[in-house]
Each structure stands twice: as structure tokens, then as C-alpha cells.
Amino acid sequence: MLRIACTVVQRRAPYFAPPVVAGTWGSWIYASAWIGDPGLEWPIAYGTAGAVLGAATVGATVLGIRHPIALPALYGGAVASGTLLWSAWQTAFPSAPGAAVGLVGAIAAGVPYWLWLAKHRLNRAKIDSKTVKQAAAVPVEVVLAPDDVAGALAATGTPGATLEQMLRHPDGAWTAILSLPVGVSPRDIAGSAQRVARLQAALRLAPGWTLEVGDGGASHHLIVTARPPAPQNTVTIPSRHPILDELEEWDPWQPVLVAIDLDTGEGVHLHLLARAGILIAGLQRMGKSVLLSVVVAHLALAGARLILADAKLVELSLWAPLCQHEDDFIGRDPAAFLAKLLELQREIDVRYARLVREGRTKAEPGDGWTTIALIVDELAAFIDIPDRKLRGQIVSVLRDILSRGPACLVPVVLATQKPEDKVVPSQIRDVCGQKVALATTTPEMTDTILGRGWAAKGAAAHLIGESEKGKAYLLEDGSRPRKVQTFPFEPPERHEVITVVRELWPDRPGARVPLPGAEDQDPDPVPPTPPPGGGGGGGPRGGRPHLRPVLTYPDGSRIEENRKPLWEALQQAGPEGLTKPEAVKRGICNHHTTINPWLAQWVRAGWVEESGKRDRAVVYVLTAAQHTPTPEASATSEESTACRTSL
Numbered sequence: 269m270l271r272i273a274c275t276v277v278q279r280r281a282p283y284f285a286p287p288v289v290a291g292t293w294g295s296w297i298y299a300s301a302w303i304g305d306p307g308l309e310w311p312i313a314y315g316t317a318g319a320v321l322g323a324a325t326v327g328a329t330v331l332g333i334r335h336p337i338a339l340p341a342l343y344g345g346a347v348a349s350g351t352l353l354w355s356a357w358q359t360a361f362p363s364a365p366g367a368a369v370g371l372v373g374a375i376a377a378g379v380p381y382w383l384w385l386a387k388h389r390l391n392r393a394k395i396d397s398k399t400v401k402q403a404a405a406v407p408v409e410v411v412l413a414p415d416d417v418a419g420a421l422a423a424t425g426t427p428g429a430t431l432e433q434m435l436r437h438p439d440g441a442w443t444a445i446l447s448l449p450v451g452v453s454p455r456d457i458a459g460s461a462q463r464v465a466r467l468q469a470a471l472r473l474a475p476g477w478t479l480e481v482g483d484g485g486a487s488h489h490l491i492v493t494a495r496p497p498a499p500q501n502t503v504t505i506p507s508r509h510p511i512l513d514e515l516e517e518w519d520p521w522q523p524v525l526v527a528i529d530l531d532t533g534e535g536v537h538l539h540l541l542a543r544a545g546i547l548i549a550g551l552q553r554m555g556k557s558v559l560l561s562v563v564v565a566h567l568a569l570a571g572a573r574l575i576l577a578d579a580k581l582v583e584l585s586l587w588a589p590l591c592q593h594e595d596d597f598i599g600r601d602p603a604a605f606l607a608k609l610l611e612l613q614r615e616i617d618v619r620y621a622r623l624v625r626e627g628r629t630k631a632e633p634g635d636g637w638t639t640i641a642l643i644v645d646e647l648a649a650f651i652d653i654p655d656r657k658l659r660g661q662i663v664s665v666l667r668d669i670l671s672r673g674p675a676c677l678v679p680v681v682l683a684t685q686k687p688e689d690k691v692v693p694s695q696i697r698d699v700c701g702q703k704v705a706l707a708t709t710t711p712e713m714t715d716t717i718l719g720r721g722w723a724a725k726g727a728a729a730h731l732i733g734e735s736e737k738g739k740a741y742l743l744e745d746g747s748r749p750r751k752v753q754t755f756p757f758e759p760p761e762r763h764e765v766i767t768v769v770r771e772l773w774p775d776r777p778g779a780r781v782p783l784p785g786a787e788d789q790d791p792d793p794v795p796p797t798p799p800p801g802g803g804g805g806g807g808p809r810g811g812r813p814h815l816r817p818v819l820t821y822p823d824g825s826r827i828e829e830n831r832k833p834l835w836e837a838l839q840q841a842g843p844e845g846l847t848k849p850e851a852v853k854r855g856i857c858n859h860h861t862t863i864n865p866w867l868a869q870w871v872r873a874g875w876v877e878e879s880g881k882r883d884r885a886v887v888y889v890l891t892a893a894q895h896t897p898t899p900e901a902s903a904t905s906e907e908s909t910a911c912r913t914s915l
């Protein structure tokens with residue numbers, strides 16, 4: 269009983285305080301007037317002050333002033349006005365009826381205050397309800413209808429609650445706002461795991477539903493929210509990239525299908541030419557190279573000239589045979605990388621000069637320009653370097669290519685597994701119009717890839733689990749990040765693309781992969797480039813040409829530079845043949861380099877055959893003696909027509 273009384277007083281104090289204070293104060297004045305000599309000075313002093321405060325109170329209420337001072341003013345005004353009436357009456361007629369009339373007057377004086385208080389409370393209830401709606405973050409349908417939530421609460425030992433509002437959410441969740449009876453604290457219910465569990469049981473929620481119980485702040489409301497289980501992800505990711513079913517020449521202007529949106533199930537594309545560069549980053553072994561390969565495959569099928577930079581060699585070397593120029597593969601050599609960037613920058617300048625001449629701002633299909641794609645894996649190896657000057661030059665030129673390139677058919681794709689500021693400087697990140705954040709470890713790492721603040725705004729790449737390969741957040745300029753799953757794209761599928769591209773463009777020489785140590789063993793180093801302006805060849809300024817044997821396949825076609833060592837080793841091996849581990853031992857390749865596709869191609873062409881196994885590895889042998897190379901050309905003053913570079 270005492271507890272209930274205390275709760276009532278505590279909860280309703282603002283309502284009771286004015287009459288209680290007015291009554292106490294007035295009683296004292298009344299008693300002193302009744303007992304002693306009733307003077308006028310005290311009632312007049314209190315009354316004048318009360319009248320001023322009362323006028324201010326009423327004025328504030330009428331004008332709707334919400335200044336913090338309004339509450340004490342209103343309160344004081346109510347008390348003083350009541351006192352004035354009461355004390356004036358008892359001074360004139362010190363009697364019991366006088367006291368009663370004074371009390372009524374005091375209470376009446378509190379009316380503006382109560383009105384103000386009631387309005388304030390109503391506003392507060394509105395705010396509470398708004399907060400609930402905002403927390404739901406989805407439009408809600410407000411249903412003022414009874415429900416059995418109050419009954420369930422009664423079944424758990426808290427009878428007397430009434431349902432004030434039932435909010436139904438589009439995902440099936442609902443929120444019930446219950447008004448608790450006097451003496452029951454919402455905080456006590458919400459704070460007790462046992463009572464919440466009992467309420468959940470009483471509500472008989474379906475399996476998987478969760479219950480949240482909160483108190484309505486200072487009010488006597490209990491807010492009960494029941495949520496259905498998160499919808500099962502029904503998006504299915506094809507195990508085979510659709511590009512593999514359309515292995516034909518592609519249009520570079522077409523966007524590249526790289527992933528599936530995990531929320532909508534829609535295909536997600538990257539735009540090579542319509543938008544500035546692409547940045548792909550994330551932790552090791554989370555799917556960066558797989559995604560990069562999809563983009564490279566598209567570019568290769570689009571007939572683009574591929575410029576590949578890969579410090580690790582193993583990721584991009586697979587694509588090296590599709591390159592148009594022998595030096596279009598850059599290994600761990602930041603200086604060579606800068607040289608290639610400068611070459612690209614010059615090409616962009618030439619293309620922009622044409623655009624300016626023709627009064628255009630960007631290239632269009634049919635311009636006749638080849639797409640030149642710069643693909644960089646492990647950007648860290650070219651940027652996180654001790655030579656600060658070189659680093660500065662690389663960042664500056666790369667930034668320029670990223671921002672100007674796509675408009676003149678020079679797309680850039682960057683990948684790195686170290687998403688840190690020193691590896692992905694903001695100048696580089698900010699010009700990339702499309703960013704893909706695979707799994708990271710911290711929100712800061714995610715922000716380094718996507719831009720500041722995105723991790724906090726829902727792009728939680730740092731929460732992607734270790735087993736969720738290929739899951740990522742993809743952000744395009746001007747939109748929100750999308751949670752996506754990339755397609756698997758394993759080496760056998762990459763080989764399917766490579767085979768088709770080689771058939772489409774058979775005369776591409778391929779790029780030389782700079783294998784560590786291979787240069788030292790080069791028996792026939794490439795001579796220096798003739799001085800600029802020199803006539804080249806055997807002209808008077810070019811000097812006497814240095815002729816080099818041209819190694820050819822049995823059908824007369826030229827053997828690509830990067831495949832020569834393997835072919836020569838097969839020749840030297842004779843009928844004994846050669847296995848891959850032996851090729852590794854001889855420094856022709858390393859364990860990661862894929863020479864199998866070359867061998868498979870030669871086997872298909874009938875130049876090489878498999879002759880059993882040695883130490884469990886397949887032995888490859890040249891099929892016939894006539895496959896020996898063209899005998900070394902003797903140095904003559906005449907250039908070989910087959911040797912186009914007059915080496």
C-alpha cells in the first residue's frame with residue numbers, strides 16, 4: 269500500500285505539487301491570521317507577487333512560450349495566485365467557509381499550470397511514439413486496436429495494463445505500447461531477463477521470433493517489440509559466370525557483370541569506360557584476384573590491349589600471353605611501372621588532343637581507338653616503396669590516368685590486399701568511381717577503401733566472415749554501397765577465356781613475364797633501343813643491325829618471347845623429354861607459373877606429346893626432328909624480314 273502511495277506521489281508529483289504547496293503555505297497564513305493579529309502587509313505582499321507571477325504564467329501559457337523558465341514561473345504563479353485569494357479571503361472573513369473558498373481558488377489558480385503540464389505530456393507521448401517509429405526505420409502502420417499483449421502480461425503476473433498503441437511493421441514485426449497500472453515500474457519489467465522470457469513464452473511467439481522490451485523513459489509505458497526471424501537469403505549465385513556461355517568478342521562499352529546483389533538478387537556491373545577507375549581491396553584470400561580476373565577476361569574478350577602490373581607475378585601472368593606488346597607485363601619494378609604509366613599518359617595526351625580538335629569531351633563507340641586497360645594487382649608493391657620521389661611520381665601520374673583515362677578508352681583497375689592510407693592514398697581512392705571492399709578487419713580499413721564514414725553507414729565489410737569468399741560491398745559514385753557476392757572464376761574458367769581470345773586474336777605475341785633471375789640467364793639480351801630520331805635498322809644513324817635468330821614454331825609462326833625458354837628446353841631435352849618440376853629447377857618457370865596451358869596448346873597442335881610420367885610428373889617431348897628451330901641466322905648486313913624490330 270505504502271509502495272503504491274509512494275509510486276503515485278512520485279509519478280503524479282507535478283500534478284499534486286501546486287495544490288499541496290499552495291495548501292501548506294495558505295494554511296500557515298490562515299493559521300497565523302486566525303491565531304494572531306491579522307495584519308494586511310503579509311497577504312498584500314504575497315498577493316502582489318502572486319498576481320505578477322500569475323499574470324506571467326497565464327501570459328506564457330496563452331502565448332505558448334516553452335522557455336525552461338516557463339515551468340517554475342507557472343508553478344510559482346499558480347501557488348502565489350492561490351495564496352492571494354485564500355489569504356485575502358481569510359483576512360476579510362477568517363472562518364472555515366473562507367478557508368474552503370480560498371482552497372478552491374488556489375486549486376483554480378493551478379489550472380493554467382495543469383493545462384501546460386498536460387500539453388507537455390502529450391507532446392512527450394508524441395515524441396516517444398515518433399522515436400519508436402524512427403527506430404523501426406521503416407514506415408509503420410499505426411493500428412489502434414486491442415491485442416493480447418496486455419493479456420500475456422497479465423499471465424506473467426502483471427495485471428491491469430492497457431494497450432495504447434499497436435504498431436505493425438511491413439516486415440511482420442509489431443510494437444505494442446502498454447500503459448502500466450499505478451505502482452508497476454516499466455523499468456523493472458524491461459530490466460528483468462526472467463520477466464521478459466516469461467512474457468515471450470506467454471505471447472507464444474513462433475520459433476525464431478525475438479522479443480525486445482523497453483521502458484518508455486520517464487513515462488509509465490512499456491514498449492514491447494516482437495520481430496520475426498531475418499528472412500532467409502534466397503539469392504542464389506550461379507556457380508558459373510554467364511560470360512563463359514558467351515565466349516565471343518565483347519563490346520568494351522558494355523558494363524561488366526561482376527556480382528549479384530545479396531539484397532535484391534540483381535546483377536551488379538562495373539563500368540569500365542562510363543565511369544572513372546575501379547578499386548578492389550580486401551584481406552588476403554578473400555576473392556580479389558577472382559574478381560580481378562572477371563574484369564580482365566571481359567577486357568580480353570573486348571580486344572583491349574592489356575597492360576598488366578603484378579608484383580607477385582602469379583595472379584596476372586596467366587593473362588600475359590594475351591598481351592599485345594612484349595613489355596606490357598610489369599613485375600616488382602616500380603621504376604618500370606612509372607615508365608609504363610608515363611607511356612600511357614602520353615597516349616592519353618594524344619587522344620585528348622584529338623578530342624579537343626574535334627570539339628568533344630569524351631570518346632564514343634566507333635572512334636577507332638583501341639581500349640588500353642591498365643590492370644594492377646598488389647598496388648602496395650608500387651606505392652608503398654622507400655623511394656619517396658618515385659612514389660610521389662607514381663601517385664601523381666596514376667591519379668591523372670585514373671581521372672582522364674576512361675574518357676578516352678583507357679580504363680584502370682587497381683587491386684590491393686593492404687587497404688591502408690599509405691597504399692591507397694586518398695588522391696587515388698577519390699578518383700576511383702567504383703570501389704569494391706571485400707572482407708576487411710576494421711571499420712577504418714573499410715573506410716580506406718570506400719571513403720570516410722561508409723563503415724558506420726552500413727558498409728560493414730569488416731564484419732564479413734573469413735569463410736565468406738567473394739562477399740563484398742560495392743560503392744559507385746553517387747549511390748549507396750550494395751552488399752554483393754562475386755562469381756567464382758577459377759583458373760580452368762580463365763583458361764576457357766584465354767583459349768577463345770587466342771583464337772580471336774591469334775597473332776598477339778604475349779608479354780614477357782619478368783621471372784626473378786631469368787634476366788641474368790638471358791643468353792641473348794635485347795640490345796638498347798636506337799637513339800631517338802635514328803633511322804633504326806641498318807640506316808646510317810642506326811649503325812649495323814644486330815641480328816638475332818628468330819625462333820619459330822613448326823608452322824612458321826613466331827614463338828612468343830616468354831615461351832622461348834620452355835621450347836628451347838624441350839629441344840635440348842630431346843627424346844628424354846621434360847617435366848614441370850625439371851623446368852622449375854632450370855629456372856624456366858617457378859611453381860606458381862602456369863606453363864601447362866602452353867604445353868596443352870602445343871600438344872593440341874601436334875608439336876609436343878606426352879610420353880608417360882617421371883617422378884609422378886608428366887613428361888613432355890617434342891614430336892619430331894623437323895620441329896627444330898630455324899638455324900641461327902648468320903650476321904649479315906641484310907635484315908631478316910621476319911625480324912620486325914631489327915634486333
Ligand SMILES: Nc1ncnc2c1ncn2[C@@H]1O[C@H](COP(=O)(O)OP(=O)(O)OP(=O)(O)O)[C@@H](O)[C@H]1O
Nearest residue numbers: 551552553554555556557558685737738754755756
Ligand atoms: N566469388 C567467389 N566464390 C567462391 N569462391 C571464391 C570466390 N572468390 C574467391 N573465392 C575463393 O577464394 C580463394 C581466394 O581467392 P583469391 O585468390 O581471389 O583471393 P585474393 O584476395 O586474390 O588472395 P591474395 O590476396 O592472396 O592474392 C580462392 O581459392 C577462390 O576459390
